[in-house]
Amino acid sequence: MPKFFLNKRLIILLVSIMVLVALIGFSLKERNELSWMEKFVKDTVVFMQSIVHKPAQFVAGFFENVNDLRHTYEENKRLKEHLEQYVLLQSEVESLKKENERLRELLNKKESLRDFVAIQATVIGRNPDRWEETLIVNKGSQHGVKKDMAVITPQGLIGKVRSVSPFSATVQLLSAKNRQNRISAFIQGDENVFGLIEGYDEEREALLLKRIPYDAKIEKGQRVFTSGLGGIFPKGLFIGEVEEVVADEYGLTQIAYIKPAANFYDIDDVIIVKRKIEMSQEEEEQ
Amino acid sequence: MSRLFLPSLVTVIFLLESIIVQLVSQPLFDVYLLVPRMLLVFIVFITIFIGQTEGMMYGFIFGLLYDVTYTELLGAYAFAFSLIAYLIAKAMNVLHKNAWTASFFAIVAIACVEWYVYAIQLVIGGTTMSVSTFFQARFLPTLFIHTIVILLIAYPLKQTLLKWHEKRDESSPV
Numbered sequence: 001m002p003k004f005f006l007n008k009r010l011i012i013l014l015v016s017i018m019v020l021v022a023l024i025g026f027s028l029k030e031r032n033e034l035s036w037m038e039k040f041v042k043d044t045v046v047f048m049q050s051i052v053h054k055p056a057q058f059v060a061g062f063f064e065n066v067n068d069l070r071h072t073y074e075e076n077k078r079l080k081e082h083l084e085q086y087v088l089l090q091s092e093v094e095s096l097k098k099e100n101e102r103l104r105e106l107l108n109k110k111e112s113l114r115d116f117v118a119i120q121a122t123v124i125g126r127n128p129d130r131w132e133e134t135l136i137v138n139k140g141s142q143h144g145v146k147k148d149m150a151v152i153t154p155q156g157l158i159g160k161v162r163s164v165s166p167f168s169a170t171v172q173l174l175s176a177k178n179r180q181n182r183i184s185a186f187i188q189g190d191e192n193v194f195g196l197i198e199g200y201d202e203e204r205e206a207l208l209l210k211r212i213p214y215d216a217k218i219e220k221g222q223r224v225f226t227s228g229l230g231g232i233f234p235k236g237l238f239i240g241e242v243e244e245v246v247a248d249e250y251g252l253t254q255i256a257y258i259k260p261a262a263n264f265y266d267i268d269d270v271i272i273v274k275r276k277i278e279m280s281q282e283e284e285e286q
Numbered sequence: 287m288s289r290l291f292l293p294s295l296v297t298v299i300f301l302l303e304s305i306i307v308q309l310v311s312q313p314l315f316d317v318y319l320l321v322p323r324m325l326l327v328f329i330v331f332i333t334i335f336i337g338q339t340e341g342m343m344y345g346f347i348f349g350l351l352y353d354v355t356y357t358e359l360l361g362a363y364a365f366a367f368s369l370i371a372y373l374i375a376k377a378m379n380v381l382h383k384n385a386w387t388a389s390f391f392a393i394v395a396i397a398c399v400e401w402y403v404y405a406i407q408l409v410i411g412g413t414t415m416s417v418s419t420f421f422q423a424r425f426l427p428t429l430f431i432h433t434i435v436i437l438l439i440a441y442p443l444k445q446t447l448l449k450w451h452e453k454r455d456e457s458s459p460v
Binding site: 013017019020024026027028037038041045048049052053056057060123124125127128129130132134162163170177202267 | 309319351406413
């Protein structure tokens with residue numbers, strides 16, 4: 001037995017397992033900021049990655065272009081149909097916007113939860129081990145990105161910023177399994193119904209909107225938006241459409257399956273969204 | 287071939303892993319989740335054809351980079367990659383060094399790392415994937431693709447590494 005413990009290699013192995021467990025525990029802890037070393041390493045890697053990324057994307061883009069060309073005719077036809085509706089919609093939006101502004105002035109309420117500043121960013125990498133779906137984007141704290149900000153594509157909400165370093169940020173997708181991934185949302189209808197997006201059903205590829213009051217009447221196809229009540233997210237970012245509503249395990253609330261509007265796979269460019277209201281509050285504090 | 291050839295080659299492989307996943311992130315046929323593990327293949331080949339110290343060094347450094355930049359779960363890959371390099375170096379004491387054994391060990395290493403990371407994710411609650419789903423949708427397809435790729439690149443990779451090793455030994459003053 002003493003010989004067993006004198007074995008140098010075994011001791012090294014045991015010590016490194018202990019260090020491993022400690023490090024994993026350390027990284028699982030909710031951290032508000034990465035250590036400077038992590039930030040430095042990340043930015044260096046992201047810098048190199050953006051160099052390698054361009055030719056790689058060029059090659060991939062070539063095949064995509066060929067594919068696009070094949071569908072151009074059909075797409076063109078469909079877009080023309082949409083265009084007519086679009087003109088109508090636009091004039092409606094304009095008049096509503098003006099009315100909204102006028103009413104706001106009457107109320108002397110200048111800011112709304114809906115106002116936001118957009119930061120454009122390019123996706124240059126994705127977590128290759130694919131357990132946790134995260135993206136790496138090329139904008140960081142130097143560009144005004146902060147932890148927990150909402151990240152959208154033109155189709156809809158895709159996730160939130162998980163960690164920031166000066167020149168890059170990691171975006172956690174809505175499909176990631178993480179209990180901290182909680183978003184306050186509402187279902188648009190005659191009467192808006194509020195709930196929390198908690199979790200993702202991998203098999204159905206749907207988000208779970210929980211804590212909906214049991215007596216709320218929800219139909220399939222209703223649209224779901226962020227409510228802006230959770231803190232950092234602005235109001236009115238499109239999340240998806242209701243697919244099915246079921247009672248939860250205790251029958252006290254309902255759970256809605258939401259089909260996300262954005263595609264979580266084919267993402268090249270994203271918009272990081274900075275809410276205006278919060279900024280002004282911060283300025284007041286300063 | 288300069289001294290910097292191998293470090294830069296491994297760096298490019300490391301960067302490409304993330305970029306490839308970003309460009310082709312859609313699951314294959316909507317079911318199969320392929321995970322690139324070429325970095326690990328390189329570490330296994332470096333351990334076998336260049337040496338234990340180099341293998342463990344590359345394993346630790348690039349494993350740590352992987353942890354810090356991609357998974358944000360510190361230590362997991364750094365530990366796995368260097369342990370695998372160590373164990374393979376020990377096994378090579380009694381085995382012949384050739385492209386076949388290297389390919390075999392590379393495939394075994396990928397299998398081990400996949401199960402190891404799955405176990406960690408299960409323990410920390412990072413996934414709820416069942417063992418059978420993991421096995422069918424992730425483990426088998428990944429292993430299958432890598433087996434093909436490894437068999438294609440094993441011989442050229444071995445030659446390149448041996449050549450680089452020889453050149454380096456000649457040029458470095460002993």
